[in-house]
Amino acid sequence: MLSALAVVFGLGVIVFFHEAGHFVAAKLAGLDAPRFSIGFPPHILKKKIGRTEYCIGAIPLGGYVKVDLGTLGEPVTGVAWYRRALVALAGPAANLLLTAVILVLIFGVFGWEVSVFPAVVGNADNPLGLGVGDTILAFDGSAVGDYPDFLAALGTATGGVLTVGTPDGRTEVPFTLPPTEIPFEPLVPVVIAEALVGMPAYEAGIRPGDSILTIDGKPVRIWSDFQSLVLHSRGPMEVVLSRGGVLHTAVVTAQEVDGRLLTGVTVVLPSERYILPFGSAVVEGTKSALRDAADVLTTFIRMFGRPGELVESSGGPVYVAETLTQQARTGLTSYLWTIASISLAIMIFNLLPIPVLDGGQMLLLVVEGIRGRPLSKRGTQILQQAGVVLILTIFVLIMFKDISRVVTRVR
Numbered sequence: 001m002l003s004a005l006a007v008v009f010g011l012g013v014i015v016f017f018h019e020a021g022h023f024v025a026a027k028l029a030g031l032d033a034p035r036f037s038i039g040f041p042p043h044i045l046k047k048k049i050g051r052t053e054y055c056i057g058a059i060p061l062g063g064y065v066k067v068d069l070g071t072l073g074e075p076v077t078g079v080a081w082y083r084r085a086l087v088a089l090a091g092p093a094a095n096l097l098l099t100a101v102i103l104v105l106i107f108g109v110f111g112w113e114v115s116v117f118p119a120v121v122g123n124a125d126n127p128l129g130l131g132v133g134d135t136i137l138a139f140d141g142s143a144v145g146d147y148p149d150f151l152a153a154l155g156t157a158t159g160g161v162l163t164v165g166t167p168d169g170r171t172e173v174p175f176t177l178p179p180t181e182i183p184f185e186p187l188v189p190v191v192i193a194e195a196l197v198g199m200p201a202y203e204a205g206i207r208p209g210d211s212i213l214t215i216d217g218k219p220v221r222i223w224s225d226f227q228s229l230v231l232h233s234r235g236p237m238e239v240v241l242s243r244g245g246v247l248h249t250a251v252v253t254a255q256e257v258d259g260r261l262l263t264g265v266t267v268v269l270p271s272e273r274y275i276l277p278f279g280s281a282v283v284e285g286t287k288s289a290l291r292d293a294a295d296v297l298t299t300f301i302r303m304f305g306r307p308g309e310l311v312e313s314s315g316g317p318v319y320v321a322e323t324l325t326q327q328a329r330t331g332l333t334s335y336l337w338t339i340a341s342i343s344l345a346i347m348i349f350n351l352l353p354i355p356v357l358d359g360g361q362m363l364l365l366v367v368e369g370i371r372g373r374p375l376s377k378r379g380t381q382i383l384q385q386a387g388v389v390l391i392l393t394i395f396v397l398i399m400f401k402d403i404s405r406v407v408t409r410v411r
Contacts, residue, residue, distance in 0.1 A: 003321075003325040003328075005328075006324045006325050006327075006328035006335065007060075007320075007321045007324050007325060008060055010324040010328075010335070010338070010339045010342070011060055011061070011320070011324075012038060012060065013098070013339060014095065014098065014339060014342060014343045014346060015038055015039075015060075015062055015063040016038055016063070017094045017095060017097065017098040017343070018063070018091045018092070018094055018095050018346065018347075018350070019036060019037075019038065019063045019064065019065050019091065020094060021090040021091045021092075021093055021094025021095075021097075022065040022067065022087060022088075022090050022091045022094075023036050023052075023065045023067075024090065025086055025087040025089075025090030026065065026067045026087050029079055029083040029084065029086065029087050030078065030079055030083075031067050031068065031069075031076075031079055031084070031087060032051060032067065032068070033051075033052055033065055033066065033067045034051065034052060034053060034066050034067075035052065035053045035054075035055060035064075035065070035066035036052055036053070036054050036055070036065050036066075037054075037055040037056070037057055037063050037064050037065075037066075038055070038056050038057065038060075038063045039055075039056055039057025039058060039059055039060045039061070039062070039063055040057045040058075040059040040061060040062060040063070040064075041057050041058070041059070042057070042058050043055040043056065043057050043058070044056055044057070044058050061317055067087065069084045069087060069088060069361055069365065070084055070365070070368070070374055071355070071361050071364045071365065071374070071380065072377070072380055072381075072384070073374060073375065073376060073377025073378070073379075073380040073381065074374075074377065075373070075374055081365045081366075081368045081369040082365070082369060084365050085361075085362045085365040085366065085369075088358045088359075088361040088362045088365065089358065089362060091350060091358050092346075092347040092348075092350045092351050092358055092359075093347075095343045095344065095346055095347035095350075096289060096290075096293055096343075096344070096347055098339075098340070098343045099289040099292065099293070099340040099343050099344050099347075100285050100286050100288075100289035100290075101285075102285075102336050102337070102339060102340040102343075103284070103285035103286075103288050103289055103340060104278075104281050104282050104284075104285030104286070105285075105336065106285070106333055106336055106337065107275070107276045107280075107281035107284050107285050107288075108275065108276050108277070108278040108280070108281025108282070108285070109275070109278075109281075110275075110332060110333055110336070111273040111274055111275040111333070112273070112274060112333055113271040113272070113273055113274075113333070114271055114272050114273075114274055115269035115270070115271050116146045116148075116269065116270045116271055116272055117146055117147035117148060117186040117188060117269065117270075118135075118146055118147060118186055118187060118188075118270060119135060119136040119144050119145070119146055119147045119149065119150045119186065120133060120134070120135045120136075120186060120187040121133065121134045121135075121136075121184045121185075121186075121187060122184065122185045122186050122187035122188060122221065122222035122224070123184055123185040123221075123222060123224065123225075126183065126184035126185070127177060127178075127181050127183065127184075128162070128173065128175050128177070128183055128184060129173075129175075130164060130173070130184060131166065132187065132221070133166075133167070133187065134164050134165065134166050135164065135165040135166075136150050136162055136163075136164060136165075137163040137164065137165050137170065138162070138163035139153045139154060139160055139161075139162055139163075140153075140157075140160045140161055141161075141163075146270075147186040150183070151183075154177075154183065156179065157177075158176060158177050158178065158179055159174070159175055159176040159177060160174075160175065161173065161174050161175075162174075162175060185222055185223075185224045186222070187221075187222055188222050188223045188267060188269060189211065189221070189222065190211065190212040190220050190221075190222070190223055190225070190226045190267055191209065191210070191211050191212075191267060191268040192206060192207065192208050192209060192210045192211075192212070192265050192266070192267065192268070193208060193265075193266045193267055193268040193269070194208055194265065194266045194326075194330065194334075195207055195208060195210075195264060195265050196264035196265070196323075197319055197322040197323045197326060198264070198319055199255065199262065199263060199264020199265075200252050200253055200254055200255050200262075200263045200264060201250075201252055201263040201264050201265045202264060204239070204250040204251055204252040205248070205250045206239070206241065206250050206252070206263075206265065207243070208326075208330070209243065210241045210242070210243050210248075211241060211242040211243075212226055212239060212240075212241050213240045213241060213242055213247075214239070214240045215229040215230075215233075215237050215238070215239050215240075216229070216233075216237055216238050217238070223267045226267075230254050230261055230262070230263055231260075231261055233253075233254050233261060235253060236251050236252070236253045237251070237252050237253070237254070238250075238251055239251070239252050289340075289344075292340075292341075292344055293344050293347065293348070296344045296345060296348050297348050300348050320342060323338055323342075324338060324339070324342075354387045354390055354391060355380075355383045355384045355386070355387035356384060356387040356388055356391055357387070357391070360383075360387055364380070364383070
């Protein structure tokens with residue numbers, strides 16, 4: 001039940017904002033909008049109010065606003081091309097607005113978790129000569145809270161006196177340290193916080209809460225052990241993990257993303273919840289939405305130069321549904337953050353210059369503005385048909401990837 005509600009609500013909010021953007025802009029531009037639909041036919045609910053029929057479709061994979069922008073070869077009189085282009089742009093813009101609203105709610109109402117690394121030694125080969133499990137209590141007499149506190153207190157100092165808690169009690173440890181040397185790795189056992197849907201670890205059956213014990217027979221005591229073994233892997237890795245006290249084995253092959261080998265997991269860390277004053281949350285939420293949109297666009301453009309990686313990292317309805325379900329179980333903040341991320345992805349996708357998408361509609365209207373008249377009906381039909389073929393091809397590839405993930409998944 002939770003899974004269905006998480007998917008329907010998440011997608012419903014994203015689609016509603018997108019289509020409402022088109023609808024409101026069309027009304028402001030003076031264009032008629034005879035139908036507003038959330039979901040695709042067959043319609044399970046219809047209600048006509050004024051000149052618009054409002055519908056809810058049985059297929060919750062999108063929605064549409066029926067409005068004539070003049071991109072089908074027939075001229076639209078009385079509404080300038082640039083105003084109609086703004087109607088096309090309003091849908092993606094509403095997705096950006098939704099993202100900003102969600103981030104403001106996270107920053108100013110619900111709060112978000114900030115990871116706190118303990119100042120506990122996790123690696124025996126540290127240059128301070130400390131043992132695994134030793135805790136840094138103070139540096140030169142000043143109390144130390146967590147690992148970032150210790151690094152901040154250390155600053156550019158190359159030596160001093162540490163107060164260390166050990167199994168035998170407190171001890172004072174004088175030390176010297178080269179300027180570029182990391183004092184030690186914090187003790188962070190590798191308990192999986194998140195296994196991203198579609199990434200190698202998830203497809204191999206690794207799930208949140210799993211404790212990673214070994215990789216290819218080598219012990220994994222801390223997060224840096226895990227990262228190092230993945231970084232130097234050259235093929236399938238045999239991962240032994242504990243789940244509910246029972247040992248399991250998964251075979252994981254790291255995936256290269258931007259030149260890095262990744263498995264798609266994050267680790268559980270001690271954390272603190274932060275909430276900003278609402279005014280600051282509005283500023284930070286807006287800035288984060290714009291920054292994240294730029295990051296998504298940059299990544300999307302970069303990956304178009306690597307089609308194989310683009311297909312590998314893409315996800316369709318199954319991927320989206322699994323991700324929303326997983327994040328809903330993780331917590332409200334993670335779920336809302338996922339909705340915001342999907343909203344941005346949909347915004348960028350709709351801005352592609354493909355005739356059946358918003359970006360393509362805008363391009364056709366810009367051409368109309370330059371020419372002083374729309375393209376011919378025949379020319380528009382050819383472009384629209386080519387756009388439909390391209391979108392269907394992309395959809396088939398993504399669905400194939402979705403289905404292959406499920407079929408080949410090891411549980």
